[in-house]
Amino acid sequence: MPRYRTGRLPSFAYPRHALALLVLILLAGCQLQPPEPADEDKLAIDRMLSLIDERLDVAPVVARSKWNSGAAIEAPEREAQILGRVADEASEAGVDEAFAREFFQKQFDASKQIQRRLHLRWVQEGRGPFASPPDLAEEVRPVLDRLTPQLIDALGDMQRIARVEGAGRYLEARARVLVQDDFDGEPRAVALAPLIERMAR
């Protein structure tokens, strides 16, 4: 005897499968939407990145000044002077001193990378001196000094939002837009490393 399907099974079971499938799709959708920091935190990250960019932008000016004067790219006494100030101001602003020092050391390293690469390029080009480059002590270093307290302030914000989910991912994506880098992204990666290491993805 043929067994007849009653028709109950499809009308009962398929809607349940469809519902389960819908729930799975919705859950997958939730997983595909990575968490994003709040607008206020995004603004703080953008400000930090713009300051890093501004600081890196001074490196070619330093390079031109040193090209003319023949001064060494590495200036350890100047780094020590900045780091001393950074330590004082960071502790006043409630920023972890080791974090602030590491951050500024990486900004020096990124600047030196840019300066070395430019000098190498100018050697290869057989470049002569630049016409009236700015004075390092009188004109260029004061620009960097004005950025120092602003960067420390921004580091305080980064410390506060370091555990915000998605902050690190947002920072990395925005860095490609806000921090220019004419050297294969290497100096930029160096400058950003202390932040990327600490920010939750």
Ligand SMILES: O=C(O)C(=O)C[C@]1(C(=O)O)C=C[C@@H](O)C=C1
């Ligand atoms: O002031 C200089 O001589 C620079 O080259 C700039 C800078 C900096 O980024 O502040 C970079 C490298 C030096 O070792 C010291 C300081």
